[in-house]
Amino acid sequence: MYFMDRSNPIGVFDSGIGGLTVVKRINSFLPNENIVYFGDTARVPYGTKSNETVTEYALQDANFLVKKNVKLIVVACNTVSSVAMDVLRKKYDIPVIGMIKPGALSAVEATKNGKIGVIGTNATINNKAYSTELKKLDKKLSVLEKACPLFVPLAEEGWTDHKATRLIAQEYLLEMREQGVDTLILGCTHYPILADVIQEVMGRSVTLIDSGTAASTIVETHLHGKGLRNISNHLGFDDFYVSDLPGKFREIAERFLGKKVENISKVDIDYITGLK
Amino acid sequence: MYFMDRSNPIGVFDSGIGGLTVVKRINSFLPNENIVYFGDTARVPYGTKSNETVTEYALQDANFLVKKNVKLIVVACNTVSSVAMDVLRKKYDIPVIGMIKPGALSAVEATKNGKIGVIGTNATINNKAYSTELKKLDKKLSVLEKACPLFVPLAEEGWTDHKATRLIAQEYLLEMREQGVDTLILGCTHYPILADVIQEVMGRSVTLIDSGTAASTIVETHLHGKGLRNISNHLGFDDFYVSDLPGKFREIAERFLGKKVENISKVDIDYITGLK
Known part of the structure; x- marks a missing residue:
């Protein structure tokens, strides 16, 4: 000791x-x-x-x-x-x-329409870690989760402002946009590296939550x-x-x-x- | 024993x-x-x-x-x-x-213009494994090597026929096409999974070499x-x-x-x- x-x-x-x-x-x-x-x-x-x-x-x-x-x-x-x-x-x-609880708390504070999106690795999304935590905080929340496995290698490759990254983000985030989430949790500590392109694809009005x-x-x-x-x-x-x-x-x-x-x-x- | x-x-x-x-x-x-x-x-x-x-x-x-x-x-x-x-x-x-020697031998057999391209992971390309082996076989060969780190996650994600994969392939393979390589070694055992899109980007006349x-x-x-x-x-x-x-x-x-x-x-x- x-x-x-x-x-x-x-x-x-x-x-x-x-x-x-x-x-x-x-x-x-x-x-x-x-x-x-x-x-x-x-x-x-x-x-x-x-x-x-x-x-x-x-x-x-x-x-x-x-x-x-x-x-x-x-x-x-x-x-x-x-x-x-x-x-x-x-x-x-x-x-x-x-990372999960702090991120969930921030998202609940930030959302106005009660629609929260979560993106992360396959493991994080399959474990439903964020949605479980969010539902504990407020049962009425609508939570949409999506694994984005290519974001980590894109961040590591440094392609933060690349056409391909934008195209991939558009595909991964399509349902988030269609469902009108107003708050998006970056549920992987790599993702803040791609925050600009994610913000651009989601639109200025969506709040990005950085769990860090x-x-x-x-x-x-x-x-x-x-x-x-x-x-x-x-x-x-x-x-x-x-x-x-x-x-x-x-x-x-x-x-x-x-x-x-x-x-x-x-x-x-x-x-x-x-x-x- | x-x-x-x-x-x-x-x-x-x-x-x-x-x-x-x-x-x-x-x-x-x-x-x-x-x-x-x-x-x-x-x-x-x-x-x-x-x-x-x-x-x-x-x-x-x-x-x-x-x-x-x-x-x-x-x-x-x-x-x-x-x-x-x-x-x-x-x-x-x-x-x-x-994988290296068999792939190099096949490429030397296949090339007509003596211009061979090699794609692989960062480690394989940084080690210059293929170019060293190719030069041993024929000093006059012109060898162009390029690391394509996003190909492995794209293959694992199963995006074998996706616009983003095509865009990324076009960027990675641009210099290969400009230099007119007629033979391209798929220097990573994941890459045959993406052979169709790689062939499409390189053009029908280029021979792809699968080391396997x-x-x-x-x-x-x-x-x-x-x-x-x-x-x-x-x-x-x-x-x-x-x-x-x-x-x-x-x-x-x-x-x-x-x-x-x-x-x-x-x-x-x-x-x-x-x-x-």
Whole structure:
């Protein structure tokens, strides 16, 4: 057991780079907090895999962060959040914050006509994670869910403003538009990268919900409530660990966070799989 | 050590479903041979990962097949073939057949103007596996290589005849067409799934090379040479093992092989990673 202190870092993990959209939010909302990030780039993506496999990988990822003495874990991956929250919460004493509940709460606040759309990976959508959470908040909501498996590779390819991306978005989002949803949850931490084209296809009047933003406010609440909010006057550090291809990760992280990213280390995947 | 017999199966492995295009060729070319297939669906895809990680995974996959008493291993994955052939061949006494050399040989036979195109994953193209092999065969060849990372997710999504696929293919293949290649190597075992749209974009006069077909003839040569060709008069069996989502694999395998597929088993990924 280690001593839990305000200056301990926040742990954030994801299957790969998507969780960086969440780091960006935490950086801007809680700039003096330190962050340790783990991206499982040796086994990315998670959204096409089974619940059992995703749960096993998630436990290994979280164990890695716990060994780094984090004071709170952010599951910056909707796929993991949709299947493994109970297992993770049962295992650790520190708070574990997922993407689903914060995103659902924000969507309920934002909708006016009660029609909410959710897009995500196959795993997240098949698990009906968002619709279950939304219906708990308000039974009368009409929820439309759609898996968009090509959005992750398009975001990773960097085709954020490409004709093909627009065409694919038009097809995936057709029913959302026809049904007149006024609020759309980006139920995958990669999707904010494609927010512009998604907004364009959905129209200006539709509110896009980025679960990472919503989760950042919940992180603040938890830390404050436990007396664990960092009180330093300095900017926090971000430490990044990935299980493969640190060079590629750096490139994307710098473009993405809009700053130089120095602290990226590769962790051997054998070490991660050994963290049972 | 086990007794090697003509009736032992051929082992085939891939990161996921792509290798099924190779199984289809072996089935049709060597119908009385038995096949044991391993698809590493818990860690798919390989083409976006580093050489070290791909090599580690490949050794574990091959070890699994060796435990099934295979008489020969087909590496039905261009990414693995582009990085791990030496390591695999050093490790095993049985023949190990990759995709690169058979594909390169076929392309050299097919080209008339000496301009050959190669498409594949990031890993395969960055490793320059095909161009190195092609230049060994004929220094005067002009080789144009291009990574097409969206083709794998498009094939897995089943968008084989979609406007977006055509648009993406037009962009990826633009330089190939401008340079007038007359032969195009499909340097990823997923790509034959998209052969129609690739052929349409390239034009009828361009020859597409499917490395799986080329490899099947090499398999025959090896088995014959070692007196290990199956002499049974019956159709061989296909046994499939995957590290995740056997149900999804069955669906794709049946559509793909055009027959009922009964023997699909899930192997725990912990068992695979333990096969050092």
